[in-house]
Amino acid sequence: MPEGYDLRAFDVLDSTNAECRRMADGGYGGNVWIIAGEQSAGRGRRGREWISRSGNLFASLLYGIDCDLGTASQLSFVTALAVRDAVADILQSNEMVTCKWPNDILVRGKKISGILLETAGKGSETPSHVIIGIGINVQHHPEDSQYPATNLNDENGSKIDAELVMERLMGSMAHWILCWKDHGFALIRKAWKDNALGLGKEIIVRLPDEELRGRFVDLDDNGALILEFDGERRHITAGDVFFA
Ligand code: BTN
Numbered sequence: 001m002p003e004g005y006d007l008r009a010f011d012v013l014d015s016t017n018a019e020c021r022r023m024a025d026g027g028y029g030g031n032v033w034i035i036a037g038e039q040s041a042g043r044g045r046r047g048r049e050w051i052s053r054s055g056n057l058f059a060s061l062l063y064g065i066d067c068d069l070g071t072a073s074q075l076s077f078v079t080a081l082a083v084r085d086a087v088a089d090i091l092q093s094n095e096m097v098t099c100k101w102p103n104d105i106l107v108r109g110k111k112i113s114g115i116l117l118e119t120a121g122k123g124s125e126t127p128s129h130v131i132i133g134i135g136i137n138v139q140h141h142p143e144d145s146q147y148p149a150t151n152l153n154d155e156n157g158s159k160i161d162a163e164l165v166m167e168r169l170m171g172s173m174a175h176w177i178l179c180w181k182d183h184g185f186a187l188i189r190k191a192w193k194d195n196a197l198g199l200g201k202e203i204i205v206r207l208p209d210e211e212l213r214g215r216f217v218d219l220d221d222n223g224a225l226i227l228e229f230d231g232e233r234r235h236i237t238a239g240d241v242f243f244a
Helices: 016-025 075-091 152-156 162-181 185-194
Strands: 006-013 032-039 057-064 097-100 105-106 110-120 129-136 202-207 210-218 223-231 231-238 240-243
Touching: 006 016, 016 057, 016 075, 016 110, 016 129, 016 231, 032 162, 057 162, 075 097, 075 110, 075 129, 075 185, 105 202, 129 162, 162 185, 162 223, 185 223, 202 223, 223 240
Parallel strands: 006 032
Antiparallel strands: 032 057, 057 129, 097 105, 105 110, 110 129, 202 210, 202 240, 210 223, 223 231
């Protein structure tokens, strides 16, 4: 267990993110990992459900912060790098594990994990904590998701358990949080771009009420995706990316 972090494990929870929120509301002051064997109400990005059968990893880190909301949102990329490293380490492959904007991790182009960042604390502009929810497909993956998915067992060809993945994740998360604190977002942005899928290529971005097709030019200083189309550049802060 990396120094400065605590861990609480549950057989079943509604959602590890929800448990983190209850702890923050109850005045918990430190940094704590919450893990559950199953979730009865797992939540995904943009209000979607995250199916949470036993065998996969469901973890949330309740992390105390002292910064504004914009800076805190950089933790989304910090977490993506940590998950990427944990997965690459387990599969012993660097090349096939990539980052898809904003914070999905893919193995051979298929989604293996999801990250859901929320804030907790007094005012929404000055949160006291970030809740970093991480789901990693270890033994199963959904067959009917909007984006093709995979799991670690299928990719590795032998049984991996969620405990091993959690151990690697806690180490890589502590490492990348330290890099972020010491060197700021510039280093995180560069590392993310070095591992990004589709940078410089044609992509499709689905927004709630439109679909854009253009070239993924860059990631801006705030982590927004810069999309070039019809001679203009748009900075996109939320959406689902698909590869053309
Ligand atoms: C996504 O939609 O890609 C994000 C999925 C995040 C799922 C994880 S599982 C652990 C934590 N608890 C939740 O309810 N959601 C996150």
